[in-house]
Amino acid sequence: MTRDYEQFPDDDNGNVLWQMHEDGDDLTEPHEIEYSIAFTTQEQAEKCALYLLAEEQKISLFQDEESDAVEWIITIYxxxxxxxxxxxxxxxxxxxxxxxxxxxxxxxxxxxxxxDDEDEDDYED
Incomplete structure (x- = not known):
């Protein structure tokens, strides 16, 4: 299939979406997409988390101790x-x-x- 650059522009986002499409991912179905924001202090992260909650966003907040510098990560779902x-x-x-x-x-x-359409056949009554 030829890439439609209007639907999948030539940038990071377009490339990821194109790869998902090429891998057979159904992009017409809703997905839970995770967006991340990183902070150097817990205080900054908590203030932002409260702001996002007030904006009715579904979030998680955790300390990433595996990174080179200790970071606080908010994931927005x-x-x-x-x-x-x-x-x-x-x-x-x-x-x-x-x-x-x-x-x-x-x-x-x-x-x-x-x-996989074949898998769907396995679950029919």
Whole structure:
């Protein structure tokens, strides 16, 4: 299949979405996409976490002790269809929130949802 650069632009987000598509992921199905913001202090992370909760976001907050420097990570869970423009819009919003709270936006990811038509036949009545 030829890549549609309007649907999958030639940048990091477009490349990830294109790879998901090529791997058989159904991008018309909602996915739980995880966006991350990193902080150097617990206080900054907690203030941002409270702000995100007030914005009705589903989040988790944890200390990443495996990184070179101790970091606090907020993961924001958004259930959505992985559509390029929506991902870019949310990245811009989370980058702005991160900067306002002394953190740094750290990207997104999600689990792949690959459906095999043959498997569906196995579960029919």
């Amino acid at each position: 958004v259930y959505m269809e992985p559509e390029y423009s929506d991902i870019v819009d949310l990245e811009q919003w989370f980058s702005k929130i991160a900067a306002e709270h002394g953190g740094e936006y750290d990207g997104w990811g999600c689990m792949a949802y690959v459906y």
